[in-house]
Each structure stands twice: as C-alpha cells, then as structure tokens.
Amino acid sequence: MSVLSRRSTVYMLLIGTLVLMLSPFGWLAITALKDSSELRALPIHWWPHHPNLGNFTEALTLFDYLGYARNSLTIATLYAVLVTVASAWAGYGFARLEAPGKKVIFGVLLSTMMLPGVITLIPTYLMFAKLNLVNTYMPWVLWGLSGAPYLIFLFRQFFTNMPKELEEAAIVDGCGQVRIFWRIFLPQSWPVIATSLILSFSWSWGDYIAPALLLDDARTTLAVKLATGYVNEHGQQLGNVVAAGAVMYVVPVLALFLIMQRGFISGISTSGLK
Amino acid sequence: MSTGQLTDQAAGTGTSATSPSRPPAKTPRRPAPLRIRRARAFYVFTVPWVIGFLALTAFPLGYALWLSFTNADGLSPNTRFVGLENYREVFSDPETMDSLWRTGVFTAITVPLGILAGLLLAVLVNQPIRARGVFRTLLYLPAVVPPVGAALTFKLIFDRDSGAANGFLDVFNVNGVSWLVDPYARWVLIMLTMWTVGNGMIISLAGLQDIPRELLEAARVDGASPWQSFSRITLPLLSPVIFFQVVTGIIGSLQTFAPLLMSLSPTPAGVTGVPESNYFFMIHVFAQYFANGRYGYASALLWVLFAIICVVTFLIFKLSKGAVFYSVEPEQAKSKPRTIGDAR
Numbered sequence: 001m002s003v004l005s006r007r008s009t010v011y012m013l014l015i016g017t018l019v020l021m022l023s024p025f026g027w028l029a030i031t032a033l034k035d036s037s038e039l040r041a042l043p044i045h046w047w048p049h050h051p052n053l054g055n056f057t058e059a060l061t062l063f064d065y066l067g068y069a070r071n072s073l074t075i076a077t078l079y080a081v082l083v084t085v086a087s088a089w090a091g092y093g094f095a096r097l098e099a100p101g102k103k104v105i106f107g108v109l110l111s112t113m114m115l116p117g118v119i120t121l122i123p124t125y126l127m128f129a130k131l132n133l134v135n136t137y138m139p140w141v142l143w144g145l146s147g148a149p150y151l152i153f154l155f156r157q158f159f160t161n162m163p164k165e166l167e168e169a170a171i172v173d174g175c176g177q178v179r180i181f182w183r184i185f186l187p188q189s190w191p192v193i194a195t196s197l198i199l200s201f202s203w204s205w206g207d208y209i210a211p212a213l214l215l216d217d218a219r220t221t222l223a224v225k226l227a228t229g230y231v232n233e234h235g236q237q238l239g240n241v242v243a244a245g246a247v248m249y250v251v252p253v254l255a256l257f258l259i260m261q262r263g264f265i266s267g268i269s270t271s272g273l274k
Numbered sequence: 275m276s277t278g279q280l281t282d283q284a285a286g287t288g289t290s291a292t293s294p295s296r297p298p299a300k301t302p303r304r305p306a307p308l309r310i311r312r313a314r315a316f317y318v319f320t321v322p323w324v325i326g327f328l329a330l331t332a333f334p335l336g337y338a339l340w341l342s343f344t345n346a347d348g349l350s351p352n353t354r355f356v357g358l359e360n361y362r363e364v365f366s367d368p369e370t371m372d373s374l375w376r377t378g379v380f381t382a383i384t385v386p387l388g389i390l391a392g393l394l395l396a397v398l399v400n401q402p403i404r405a406r407g408v409f410r411t412l413l414y415l416p417a418v419v420p421p422v423g424a425a426l427t428f429k430l431i432f433d434r435d436s437g438a439a440n441g442f443l444d445v446f447n448v449n450g451v452s453w454l455v456d457p458y459a460r461w462v463l464i465m466l467t468m469w470t471v472g473n474g475m476i477i478s479l480a481g482l483q484d485i486p487r488e489l490l491e492a493a494r495v496d497g498a499s500p501w502q503s504f505s506r507i508t509l510p511l512l513s514p515v516i517f518f519q520v521v522t523g524i525i526g527s528l529q530t531f532a533p534l535l536m537s538l539s540p541t542p543a544g545v546t547g548v549p550e551s552n553y554f555f556m557i558h559v560f561a562q563y564f565a566n567g568r569y570g571y572a573s574a575l576l577w578v579l580f581a582i583i584c585v586v587t588f589l590i591f592k593l594s595k596g597a598v599f600y601s602v603e604p605e606q607a608k609s610k611p612r613t614i615g616d617a618r
Binding site: 007010014017018021022023024025031040042043044086090092093094098099100102105112115118120122123124126127146147149202205206208209212213224226228239243250253254257261 | 308309311312313314315316317318319320322323324325326327329330331333334335337338341348395398399401403409411412413415416418419420421422423424425426427428429430431433435436437438440441444469471472521522525528529531535538539540541542556559563569572573576579580583587
C-alpha cells in the first residue's frame with residue numbers, strides 16, 4: 001500500500017510538472033491558429049473558435065521567411081561541418097599523441113570551456129569590424145575552423161577509449177598520424193560526429209546575439225528577424241503571426257531532437273561529467 | 275621530464291635516454307624516432323585550436339582591456355588614454371551598481387532554484403515507473419527550444435490583453451496585469467529561466483545513474499530510511515555534478531542578456547526597451563556599447579564582469595574543497611554512453 005501510494009505521488013508530481021512545462025507549447029500553437037479579431041477577444045478564447053492557417057501564410061510572406069531560413073541554414077551547416085571536423089582533429093591530438101607542453105595546452109582548453117562566451121563576443125565583434133568581416137559569414141568559418149573546446153573534449157573522450165592496437169597496426173604499415181586519424185579513427189567515431197553535428201547545428205540555429213551583432217538586416221538569420229520582424233505600422237507586435245513564425249522556427253529543432261535524442265542527450269550529459 | 279624531451283630532440287640523440295623500452299633509433303634511413311614524430315603530430319593536430327584561441331578569445335579580451343583604458347567611442351579618431359578613469363566611473367556609477375546588484379539577486383534566486391528543481395525531477399524520473407523515458411524526453415523538451423523562440427512564447431503567454439496568464443487570473447477576478455513591464459517583468463524572466471530546468475535534470479540524472487546500485491541496496495539492508503540513504507549516499511556522490519551546475523550556472527547567469535530578448539525591441543541597441551527590474555549588467559554593457567557608443571567605458575564594464583566571474587569561480591572552487599566528494603578521479607572514470615531512453 002505504501003509503495004503504491006508512493007508511486008502514485010511520483011506520477012502525480014511528474015504529470016503536474018509535465019503539464020506545466022508543455023503548456024507554453026500549447027499556448028503557442030493556439031495563438032498561431034487565431035485570427036487577429038480572436039486574438040483581441042475579451043475574455044480570451046482558450047480555444048480558437050475559427051482555427052485557420054492564415055497566420056502561417058502571413059508569417060511566410062510578411063518578410064522573406066524562407067530567405068532568412070536559408071541564411072540560418074547556411075550559417076548553421078557551414079559552422080557545424082567545420083567545427084566538427086576541426087574539433088575531431090584537435091580531439092585526436094589530445095587523446096592519442098604526447099608532446100611537451102600537452103598538459104598546459106589541455107589545461108587552457110579545459111578552462112576555456114568555463115570562459116564566459118558573451119564577454120569575448122563584443123570585443124570579437126569590434127575586431128571583425130576592423131577587419132571588414134562584418135556582414136560576411138567569415139566569422140563562422142573562423143569559429144568553425146578553430147574548433148569548440150566542448151566538442152574537442154567530447155572527441156577526446158571518445159578517441160581515448162579506442163583500442164591501441166588500431167593505431168599500432170597502422171604504424172607498422174607505415175601510416176602517418178594524419179592518415180591514421182582520417183582513415184581509421186574518424187570513420188569509427190560516427191556517434192560522436194552525429195552528436196557534434198546536431199549540437200553545433202542547433203547552437204548556431206538558435207544563436208541570436210552573434211548574428212544580431214555581425215550581420216545587417218538583409219543578411220541576418222531567422223532568429224534575429226523573428227524577434228523584430230512581425231510588427232504592424234505602429235510598431236506593435238502581431239502576436240498571432242509571431243506565434244506562427246515561431247512554430248515554424250521551433251518545430252524543426254524539436255523534431256531533430258526527438259529523432260536524434262540519444263546522441264543529443266549523451267552529448268549534453270557528458271558535459272556534466274568532467 | 276618534458277623539457278628533457280625537448281633537449282633530446284634538439285640534440286638529435288633520439289629518445290633512448292628517457293625510454294628504455296624502445297631500442298635506440300640509430301637506423302640512418304629513419305628520419306626521426308617515433309616519439310618525436312608523434313610530438314610533431316601533436317602540434318599539427320592542436321595548433322588550429324591554439325591559433326583560434328589566441329586570435330578569437332585571447333586577443334579580443336586583450337583588445338577590450340586596452341580599450342578600457344581609453345575614451346574610445348568607435349567614431350572619433352582622436353582616442354586617448356584616460357588611465358583608470360573608466361574603472362573609477364564603474365564603481366561610482368549608480369546605474370552600474372544597481373544593474374550588478376539586480377544580476378546578483380537574479381543569480382541567487384535562479385541558480386539554486388534550478389539545481390534543486392532539476393535534482394528533484396531527476397530523482398522522480400529515475401524511479402522505476404512506467405514510461406519514464408517519455409517523461410525524461412518531454413521534461414527536457416523546453417530546454418531544446420532556441421532562446422528567441424522561448425522568449426517569444428513567454429511574451430505571448432504574458433501579454434496583457436491576449437495572454438493565457440491574465441486569462442487564467444481573470445477567473446480569480448484579477449484583471450489586466452502588465453506582466454512585461456515593471457515590477458512584474460522580473461518574475462516572467464525567472465519563469466522563463468526555470469522553463470529550461472530540463473538541462474539540470476539531465477545532468478543530475480546522469481549523476482544518479484552513475485551511483486552504484488549495490489551501495490543503496492546495502493544501505494537498505496542495514497535499515498537506512500530512504501531519506502538517510504539519499505542524504506548520506508546519493509547526495510555526497512552527486513556533489514561533483516551539483517558543483518559543476520553551480521559553477522556553470524553562475525557563470526551563465528551573471529552574463530545573461532535574456533532580458534533583451536524579452537524586451538519590446540530586441541536589438542543590441544534597443545536596450546532602452548528593457549524594463550528597469552530586468553536591467554541587468556550585460557544589458558548595461560550593451561547600452562554603453564551600442565546605444566551610447568562608449569566603447570572605452572563599456573570595455574571596462576566587461577573586464578569588471580570578467581574579473582567578478584573569475585573571483586566567484588575561484589571562491590566556489592576554494593569553498594567547495596571538502597564539500598565536493600570525488601569517489602573516482604574524473605580522468606579515470608570510464609565514459610560510457612548515456613541515454614535518455616529507458617535502460618531497463
């Protein structure tokens with residue numbers, strides 16, 4: 001009996017929390033289905049009386065939604081691919097090779113994982129402005145090429161646990177380290193590659209502050225345009241259109257997460273291991 | 275030891291002196307012994323990151339430090355050194371001090387609350403119940419939502435006229451609360467922050483799953499109550515995971531610019547739209563850089579925040595000595611795949 005009541009307490013707490021946590025998604029969807037007269041209705045309509053998809057067409061056309069989505073997609077793909085390859089590259093060095101100074105470099109790497117990102121971003125923006133790289137995608141290329149400390153750490157953990165024999169056989173065959181990495185280690189690490197691609201892609205897709213600083217209105221990403229684009233002539237936000245635009249922006253990320261959740265979660269919880 | 279290897283390399287005597295296990299590489303055909311080639315390869319593999327760190331992190335920080343001693347405004351060409359003038363202003367500007375205090379209060383509320391709630395949820399979804407994989411996934415879902423999407427959603431929920439929050443309060447005859455302005459805006463921000471509690475839940479859950487089952491079993495056999503085994507076994511073994519969340523939580527919270535996304539005109543220069551109760555330190559920095567163009571003063575603000583974060587992190591590391599319990603050296607801990615799905 002006591003086990004039973006304990007278990008039902010657990011269920012009640014979980015279901016209650018879940019309802020609370022998921023209700024914002026519900027309100028977003030409901031708002032997206034209301035037309036503007038229903039949005040202003042008092043008392044509010046908990047359920048749209050005349051649900052329609054008009055907001056979605058308006059969200060797509062009020063500004064060039066797909067164009068901005070393409071900007072986001074280009075930047076996120078560019079960054080995700082580069083940062084994954086670069087992080088695997090550096091992670092291999094930290095995992096499998098020894099050299100004087102390795103401990104110091106690795107220590108710096110670990111402490112940069114703690115380094116506050118937004119603090120360095122503004123002076124980085126000023127630097128890119130001086131170098132005339134504002135309004136180009138070059139900052140993301142450079143960020144990608146240098147790898148991300150967190151992903152480097154992820155690859156390093158994975159490569160460290162691979163058997164030594166792999167490498168030794170290749171060395172006997174006269175393989176250089178670059179070829180060992182490229183031909184033997186990288187093809188075996190697809191779970192980490194997938195994790196890294198998903199994580200970096202969704203960081204970049206969700207990032208607001210870097211594109212807001214570095215790109216002008218025509219070249220910016222969907223995240224930035226979404227936050228400011230849906231206003232009427234008085235500068236007031238069109239709630240129902242915002243909701244429709246936000247649904248189309250958020251749903252792909254949620255879908256990606258639900259499909260790939262295993263990789264996603266293992267990546268995130270590894271960060272708590274350190 | 276490591277410098278010894280360098281000298282060996284320079285003198286070209288090979289590695290025989292330091293590694294007795296390998297035969298001296300004297301064959302003239304071989305250009306360099308294996309260990310030296312491996313060392314070279316190490317630098318080849320790590321140098322892109324080192325260059326990236328120097329150019330994209332260290333240099334910008336140094337650049338900001340230099341700016342902080344000048345009166346740079348980003349426009350006028352005659353920038354000159356003003357010494358510590360900017361820093362003097364930081365500590366005498368009431369707006370700066372207020373924003374710092376607000377950020378501190380926000381951090382003191384959301385970080386402990388988030389860790390506690392995350393831990394509680396982790397314990398709940400770690401119980402042997404039906405569909406716990408589903409609970410884990412769905413409770414984590416809000417943490418995946420991009421920040422702009424989350425901010426827009428909360429703006430819609432807390433809209434004065436069309437939001438669900440006021441619709442709900444209407445039932446209790448409370449009408450037309452203006453949630454997005456002072457003094458309520460801070461509560462909306464706290465709720466928005468708590469929406470991503472799934473992050474803490476997943477990290478705590480990973481820690482819970484690492485606790486050897488035998489320990490808890492043994493405690494139960496010895497007659498320990500659930501609370502006793504939680505407070506005496508689970509919590510101490512979880513302390514590194516909690517410690518990690520404290521450190522990253524504080525670092526993240528002190529530099530949060532989430533109020534910008536919640537404001538009416540979310541652009542870097544649009545900080546004037548941020549309600550006073552959410553005018554955090556980072557918002558103040560944005561205002562000085564992008565609304566007022568005071569690059570020198572804003573850079574001094576950044577460095578003060580950077581210093582505060584360093585000192586706070588250092589203090590947590592110091593104070594937690596003895597409170598954080600490492601059962602295994604983290605380096606030795608075998609990393610094993612962790613999944614949100616049900617592992618039963």
